[in-house]
Amino acid sequence: MIRFFDIFLSSLGLLILFPFFILIALLIRLTSGGSPYFIQKRVGKDNLDFNLIKFRTMNGDAEKKGLITVGGRDPRITRIGYFLRKFKIDELPQLINVHFGDMSLVGPRPEVRKYVELYTEEQKKVLTVLPGITDHASLKFFNENELLAKSRDPEQTYIKEIMPAKLALNMKYINEPSVKAYFRIIFKTLGRIFS
Numbered sequence: 001m002i003r004f005f006d007i008f009l010s011s012l013g014l015l016i017l018f019p020f021f022i023l024i025a026l027l028i029r030l031t032s033g034g035s036p037y038f039i040q041k042r043v044g045k046d047n048l049d050f051n052l053i054k055f056r057t058m059n060g061d062a063e064k065k066g067l068i069t070v071g072g073r074d075p076r077i078t079r080i081g082y083f084l085r086k087f088k089i090d091e092l093p094q095l096i097n098v099h100f101g102d103m104s105l106v107g108p109r110p111e112v113r114k115y116v117e118l119y120t121e122e123q124k125k126v127l128t129v130l131p132g133i134t135d136h137a138s139l140k141f142f143n144e145n146e147l148l149a150k151s152r153d154p155e156q157t158y159i160k161e162i163m164p165a166k167l168a169l170n171m172k173y174i175n176e177p178s179v180k181a182y183f184r185i186i187f188k189t190l191g192r193i194f195s
Contacts, residue, residue: 005179006099010095010105024084027080028055028081032081037055042111042112044127047116051097052094052097053094055093057082057084087193102130104130105132105134105182105186106185108137128174134189140165
């Protein structure tokens with residue numbers, strides 16, 4: 001049933017947002033050059049890699065300077081990228097991932113392989129379900145970048161504190177999957193963005 005809602009809602013979203021996608025892509029290309037999209041290998045269901053799609057919010061060589069974004073004013077973030085990140089607009093192309101079955105609208109956020117290799121056996125349970133655009137952890141750590149900006153060692157703070165907390169929250173949805181929980185998380189996420 002949830003897969004039906006994923007297909008229906010992602011298709012509807014892509015149809016409605018298509019003109020908006022073109023406008024954003026043009027703005028990114030005009031203001032910072034290069035591709036308007038950022039494609040990154042992430043780990044999905046059954047520990048398989050897939051290409052996650054986002055609007056590009058950073059300079060072209062940003063990944064060489066680290067995988068973690070620190071604060072809203074990370075110098076790698078472009079001017080339009082700051083706006084796209086603030087309102088989570090950069091995440092919208094993941095509707096394509098949802099439509100083609102790499103992701104769900106709701107589920108554990110997919111990680112890069114580097115951090116998945118650090119998971120315990122218990123934490124690897126998040127790889128038994130489709131990753132999602134939003135979940136309980138996304139809501140709890142909505143301003144994750146600002147938290148990391150306060151750390152002396154952002155990557156270690158992420159690995160030792162934030163990542164384990166997020167994975168524990170992931171289990172909540174995995175252990176209680178339901179259409180009701182699915183829509184509750186979607187509406188909470190929309191409310192958080194618009195507030």
